[in-house]
Amino acid sequence: MTLERHGFQAEVSRLLHIVAHSLYSDKSVYLRELISNASDACDKLRYLALTQPELLEGGGDLAVTLTTDKEKKTLTIADNGIGMNKDDLISHLGTIARSGSAKFAEELSNAKTQEQKVSLIGQFGVGFYSAFMVADKVEVISRKAGESQGWRWVSDGTGEFTVEAVDKPSRGTDIVLHLKKEEGEWLEAARLEHVIAKHSEHVALPIHLKDGAEERHVNQQAALWTKSKSEITDEQYRDFYRHIAHAWDEPWATIHFKAEGKIDYTALLFIPSQRPIDLFTPERKQSLKLYAKRIFITDQSDEILPGWLRFVKGLVDSEDLQLNISREMLQASPVIAKIRAALVKRILSDLNKRANDDDKAAYESFWDNFGPVLKEGLYEDVTQRDEILKLVRFRTTASDGWVSLTDYVARMKEGQKSIYYITGDSLDTVARSAQLEGFKAKGIEVLLLTDPIDEFWIPAVEKFGEAEFRSVTRSGSDLDTVKASEGEKEEEKKPVAENVDSLISFLKITLKDSVKDVRLSERLTDSACCLVADSGDMDMHLERLLRQHKR
Ligand code: ADP
């Protein structure tokens, strides 16, 4: 039988190098990653077997088995899930396919210090490759469900791997870790059990531990979400969040509820406290897991939550979904549509509670992380617009902190009818804009909008209550009607210089095709002139953004 040699994709090699040299990170990460892969593989098989029962080959009891061999110094993590054939081994274990991992690899190579790298690995895990933290050689022996040929993949984690055909009587995957000299602790049952209890307790699959002649079942395997809230500790919620979201931070919010009535379902949702690195990939994928009667169906459905809530992690388990529902059927399912509407409502109302909580800093940390995503909902979902507007926070000219629209409106000047805003690329540049001079002089607060998404929702939303949103870069922002408050001295009306008309005519002729009009303005105090958009025209920053995107 021939042995094929392959090189790793460049990103993988880089990742492997960093993983192998990150000496101080929590190495137990590898066990959670490999067990979670085994669990994913079993979930995939279980789902496919709903329509193709022959894939189970008569063995439907899915499990993960850890076996230690003290003589050979190996730890094997075996599952009887979907398995991999030759092509799968080469593509899944030789390249980084997920956009999230690619981004991760990029961030890793940008990280300068060892601490930054370790913290990135700690935050996100590195999937299969974390095996090389404890092993100097990894063997993957696998046979795909429904196929008869087995395959063996081997690598020492530097540059290359080999693949060859082998006999494998049972379906599934064995990951054999040849432990590094100093990693002997992973041959101790007690050490393994401790880590499993910590990170993998909620894997919905039996985990067996074989140590010499002894074999034990080591995890609880209870579906946490089926228990009542009072039976679950904060620590259990946190561990479950980390397991299901592949995360290492604390959940910022935990939302657990059962709905009974026309549709029965349980939702266990989490909002992370750290922003995941793949939040702004173009796919805008949500990642909620969908279960039907405790059986995993998919985490690839875009129907269960809108894109603007894609930062929400967790799961939904319904009694009213057919087990063999296909992904296409999900799209048309009225049950899913109803669950989605209920989840959106619940998440927004919980956010609203937190927004009005005394702990302002906590809400602001959420806003820092996920505000730009939530704002996408303002133009995508008209029905939720009013609810979302209550949650939005802004930087403004009047405060160093975050400001709500309610705060803004409460501070509006006598005679002020509009909510003024300016858009741009960064806080620094917009705050220094000459267009703000007249507003500053009158003490009028202006929203400083710097997220690209702001250009899209602002024209769609138009109003908050009675007040219209109005760009300061448009002419016709009638500052005249607003009185300056006491203490802010109203600029004395300077008599207009006599020859200003001829100056304007001169400018109009000179700038002819470059400008639409030249006007005398009330809005400047220090600068001599500024550019504005005409009242009916596109906002200046939007025009610039669009021009940049058009080649
Ligand atoms: P992720 O699990 O996030 O996709 P990993 O690096 O952990 O990333 O794994 C990469 C891929 O390798 C998986 O997506 C899966 O296709 C495949 N894989 C890994 N372990 C197994 C396994 N035990 N059984 C089947 N496929 C596996």
Ligand code: MG
């Ligand atoms: Mg994985």
